[in-house]
Amino acid sequence: MERFPDKPFYALIDKRSWAHGDAWVVWPWEGNGSKGIEDHIVRLLQYVGENPDRGGLAETPARVAKAWKEWCSGYDKDPADILKTFEDGAEGVDEMVVVKNIPFYTHCEHHMAPFFGTATIGYLPNKKIVGLSKLSRLLDIYAKRLQVQERLGCQVADAIMDHLGALGCGVVITARHLCMESRGICKQGSETSTSALRGLFKDDPAVRNEFLQLAR
Ligand SMILES: [Zn+2]
Structure with missing residues (x-):
């Protein structure tokens, strides 16, 4: 040649x-x-x-x-790096931490079409807390991969449980899927909601209800 x-x-x-x-x-x-x-x-x-x-x-x-x-820049990012904690001042925190309506943009793995919406993330700290902005960065790591909505919520919840050792955690996601709205069944304006609950958020009805009320 x-x-x-x-x-x-x-x-x-x-x-x-x-x-x-x-x-x-x-x-x-x-x-x-x-x-x-x-x-x-x-x-x-x-x-x-x-x-x-x-x-x-x-x-x-x-x-x-x-x-x-x-x-798709989330594949080479490690949630552990983002969830480095500061324990200062965390000893007294025994209330639920909830950040509401964090926007995200991602792509479905079935069509590589955009889906986007908001996530409400809450957790019950166990002596470890992170800056609130870290929760949206954590969400972004997983959103910048090909996704299904259910897994996005589960991955965020599991990371918070694993890296913060939280007593419980919940992630509620509401999203619009362009693969559903702009093609195929063409369900315009429809929103899909999913939730992932871990620890006390799953097992303790009072905690679960408090979170789901806040997430509304
Ligand atoms: Zn799709």
């Missing part, structure tokens, strides 16, 4: 003796980085009926690649 840069390049792959599992074939001119993925965006543009050479789309593959990196 280096000797004949202007000649077409052909390659035969015998998949019967292909020893690389599901690995992608990356041709020398594709490179790794974002260039490879941009080729797939060009394919997608063709697939939806567009002309990828149209002026307005010239920068689109690079922009899409960059945007998806950001939308």
Whole structure:
């Protein structure tokens, strides 16, 4: 290829003796980085009926690649880093901590379509508390991954239980799913609510009711 840069390049792959599992074939001119993925965006543009050479789309593959990196930037973040606690002043805290209506934006794993809404997160501290802004950053770590709504709530609740050793925790999420509203069954304006309850939030009816009242 280096000797004949202007000649077409052909390659035969015998998949019967292909020893690389599901690995992608990356041709020398594709490179790794974002260039490879941009080729797939060009394919997608063709697939939806567009002309990828149209002026307005010239920068689109690079922009899409960059945007998806950001939308999925939660995979390489560790909730433990965010939930580092300060114990100062936490000894006397035995009341429920609740942060209401934290906005989030994520994408469903079934269609990679946006779903977005708000989460109300509450927990009963056990000598450990975190800054309130940490709860929204925790939510963001999991929202910046492909998600299903139920799992998003469970992951946030489990992280709070695991890293704060909380006595109980609850996460109520209300969201609109564009895969439901803009296509398929087209249920416009419908909201989906889910809750994940752990510890005393699950087992103690008084605690659960207090939280669910506050989360309304
Ligand atoms: Zn979906």
